[in-house]
Amino acid sequence: MFKETKTHEVTTDVVIFTIKDDQLKVLLVKRAHEPFKGKWALPGGYIRISETLDDAALRILKEKTNVQNIYLEQLYTFGDPLRHPNSRVITCAYFALIRSDDIVLSFEPNTEITEVKWHPVNSLPALAFDHKEIIEYSLKRTRERLEFCPIAFQLLPQKFTLTELQKAYEMILMKKLDKRNFRKKFLSLAILKELDEYTKSGSKRPARLYSFDKITLNSKRGHFFS
Amino acid sequence: MFKETKTHEVTTDVVIFTIKDDQLKVLLVKRAHEPFKGKWALPGGYIRISETLDDAALRILKEKTNVQNIYLEQLYTFGDPLRHPNSRVITCAYFALIRSDDIVLSFEPNTEITEVKWHPVNSLPALAFDHKEIIEYSLKRTRERLEFCPIAFQLLPQKFTLTELQKAYEMILMKKLDKRNFRKKFLSLAILKELDEYTKSGSKRPARLYSFDKITLNSKRGHFFS
DNA sequence: ATGGGTTTTTGTCTCTTTAAACATAAATCC
DNA sequence: GGATTTATGTTTAAAGAGACAAAAACCCAT
Numbered sequence: 001m002f003k004e005t006k007t008h009e010v011t012t013d014v015v016i017f018t019i020k021d022d023q024l025k026v027l028l029v030k031r032a033h034e035p036f037k038g039k040w041a042l043p044g045g046y047i048r049i050s051e052t053l054d055d056a057a058l059r060i061l062k063e064k065t066n067v068q069n070i071y072l073e074q075l076y077t078f079g080d081p082l083r084h085p086n087s088r089v090i091t092c093a094y095f096a097l098i099r100s101d102d103i104v105l106s107f108e109p110n111t112e113i114t115e116v117k118w119h120p121v122n123s124l125p126a127l128a129f130d131h132k133e134i135i136e137y138s139l140k141r142t143r144e145r146l147e148f149c150p151i152a153f154q155l156l157p158q159k160f161t162l163t164e165l166q167k168a169y170e171m172i173l174m175k176k177l178d179k180r181n182f183r184k185k186f187l188s189l190a191i192l193k194e195l196d197e198y199t200k201s202g203s204k205r206p207a208r209l210y211s212f213d214k215i216t217l218n219s220k221r222g223h224f225f226s
Numbered sequence: 227m228f229k230e231t232k233t234h235e236v237t238t239d240v241v242i243f244t245i246k247d248d249q250l251k252v253l254l255v256k257r258a259h260e261p262f263k264g265k266w267a268l269p270g271g272y273i274r275i276s277e278t279l280d281d282a283a284l285r286i287l288k289e290k291t292n293v294q295n296i297y298l299e300q301l302y303t304f305g306d307p308l309r310h311p312n313s314r315v316i317t318c319a320y321f322a323l324i325r326s327d328d329i330v331l332s333f334e335p336n337t338e339i340t341e342v343k344w345h346p347v348n349s350l351p352a353l354a355f356d357h358k359e360i361i362e363y364s365l366k367r368t369r370e371r372l373e374f375c376p377i378a379f380q381l382l383p384q385k386f387t388l389t390e391l392q393k394a395y396e397m398i399l400m401k402k403l404d405k406r407n408f409r410k411k412f413l414s415l416a417i418l419k420e421l422d423e424y425t426k427s428g429s430k431r432p433a434r435l436y437s438f439d440k441i442t443l444n445s446k447r448g449h450f451f452s
Numbered sequence: 453a454t455g456g457g458t459t460t461t462t463g464t465c466t467c468t469t470t471a472a473a474c475a476t477a478a479a480t481c482c
Numbered sequence: 483g484g485a486t487t488t489a490t491g492t493t494t495a496a497a498g499a500g501a502c503a504a505a506a507a508c509c510c511a512t
Contacts, residue, residue, distance in 0.1 A: 007233045010316055049314050053305035077303045077318050079279035088275050092303050204459040205507040430487040431479040
């Protein structure tokens with residue numbers, strides 16, 4: 001079906017998660033052209049001939065969301081010969097968690113994309129290519145990482161309450177956690193800074209705000225939550 | 227330095243570990259041509275336009291070593307624009323552990339390779355490209371996996387003694403383990419089948435042989451050794 | 453101002469698992 | 483019988499999981 005003389009094309013796709021409106025969401029773009037015209041897809045693009053894979057992913061992340069300085073990690077390389085209907089495209093997927101309040105979706109309509117939007121991961125539309133599979137794999141990996149290092153801070157604003165932190169964990173792990181045990185565990189890790197501020201929220205007891213103190217991403221052996 | 231119009235080339239390189247002569251070794255091939263003519267390198271090759279990445283890695287593994295049915299896992303994709311001196315080559319690295327007694331190095335001298343040999347990982351020669359980096363990363367990942375699932379069985383013959391198993395772990399983790407605790411732990415996991423055979427070895431007490439019973443690769447949460 | 457509703461905050465106990473340390477007897481060969 | 487290697491249990495301490503209840507702070511409505 002393919003001529004063996006055809007060359008490969010190499011792209012990168014970026015899975016960006018955030019928490020908005022109490023939901024875990026992923027950033028998608030709507031395609032302007034075939035294939036999959038009008039369908040939602042992960043932000044992605046061709047890797048330039050003289051940039052590293054990491055640089056390509058960072059560039060694309062910045063182009064779509066204007067976000068920088070992010071925990072961005074190579075996820076997996078997807079290379080099924082049939083994943084792209086027209087040609088052989090191998091894609092190196094990256095994933096990131098970002099704070100929703102850091103985000104300015106600086107989208108200027110262009111020739112490739114007609115829309116950029118956050119979608120709840122629990123109700124995704126039909127996606128282009130194998131992007132659904134990529135997102136699912138990314139979620140799985142995010143959960144695995146969450147057990148070992150507290151990457152959830154990437155999802156939260158600079159100042160947050162323990163309840164917000166717990167909700168982030170519950171959303172990613174998709175299960176409820178015990179409130180007292182959760183707090184106990186996190187406070188014992190000594191990675192949170194207790195602030196002298198409180199939420200001036202609504203009709204309830206104000207909650208103390210915390211910020212992450214030292215963020216040591218790859219340290220911390222041992223489980224957080226299982 | 228590169229024209230942006232140049233196309234990417236995509237290869238796969240396979241890191242194959244085994245235990246031979248009481249050492250952890252990696253399979254290398256000697257290159258017949260430039261670049262890096264005469265240097266040792268990982269077995270690798272171009273991904274065909276209509277095969278999956280996994281298939282490409284399996285094919286190359288088979289071409290070089292005649293080994294099949296192997297725990298083969300995508301490791302990482304290396305894409306530094308300067309990793310290949312002549313052109314832009316992105317390589318998708320895989321790694322595998324194999325039993326030394328399964329191996330028939332069926333090497334027929336050809337136009338690309340002049341030699342195939344196992345090299346102790348502790349004393350590697352100068353390697354082509356970034357292959358040293360790939361091997362080191364692979365070792366790191368192997369160690370991480372070893373903590374969670376007992377993949378070391380891939381390195382051992384069908385029948386083995388507990389001492390051999392322990393030595394495999396010690397070689398990969400590069401530290402000594404307590405004999406009693408090691409045996410206790412493994413026997414409690416109920417993944418070994420106790421055979422009614424013994425080594426008819428040399429001048430010492432014969433050791434009982436074991437084989438792996440059910441091999442559940444991705445199961446088994448929880449640490450094995452840390 | 454009072455009371456009801458809601459959310460935050462905090463500590464203890466149990467049970468299980470894990471880590472680490474440690475010594476002696478048995479089987480074989482010479 | 484001497485050398486070597488296999489085989490085997492117990493104890494201790496530490497860490498982790500999980501279950502569980504009551505008081506305090508705030509808002510609002512009456």
